[in-house]
Amino acid sequence: MAQVEATTERIVAADAETVFDALADYSGTRATALPEQFSEYEVREGGDGEGTLVHWKLRATSKRVRDCLLEVTEPTDGELVETDRNSSMVTTWRVTPAGEGKSRVVVTSVWNGAGGIGGFFERTFAPKGLARIYDAFLDRFAAEVEK
Numbered sequence: 415m416a417q418v419e420a421t422t423e424r425i426v427a428a429d430a431e432t433v434f435d436a437l438a439d440y441s442g443t444r445a446t447a448l449p450e451q452f453s454e455y456e457v458r459e460g461g462d463g464e465g466t467l468v469h470w471k472l473r474a475t476s477k478r479v480r481d482c483l484l485e486v487t488e489p490t491d492g493e494l495v496e497t498d499r500n501s502s503m504v505t506t507w508r509v510t511p512a513g514e515g516k517s518r519v520v521v522t523s524v525w526n527g528a529g530g531i532g533g534f535f536e537r538t539f540a541p542k543g544l545a546r547i548y549d550a551f552l553d554r555f556a557a558e559v560e561k
Contacts, residue, residue, distance in 0.1 A: 420523045469481075492510060
């Protein structure tokens with residue numbers, strides 16, 4: 415099994431603290447910015463950063479739906495890590511200043527990919543597909559935060 419990685423980023427026109435707080439707000443801002451690929455969204459514990467337990471279903475393709483149950487940690491300032499209890503997927507969100515009144519949000523997901531021919535297709539197509547989903551999220555998120 416090879417590790418698969420998908421990364422995307424976005425500049426948001428708000429300071430890093432504001433962006434991080436909104437990103438860590440699983441009960442509010444996060445829920446309103448989710449694109450159509452996310453369903454059955456539910457905060458099960460917490461709701462604000464560290465200690466949050468959140469569930470959703472992610473429709474990666476028309477045939478591939480991933481049931482996610484994520485534990486949220488904040489290992490360093492400006493960083494949220496979502497560890498999926500149902501798979502090997504770990505998603506890290508990093509927020510850093512990017513100039514006056516701007517922030518860079520970088521999201522990276524890694525997981526253990528399948529072997530064989532299925533693994534080849536997963537390593538080839540899944541990172542681009544997941545990056546598109548997170549690009550859509552970041553577009554909606556930025557619009558919400560920049561209001």
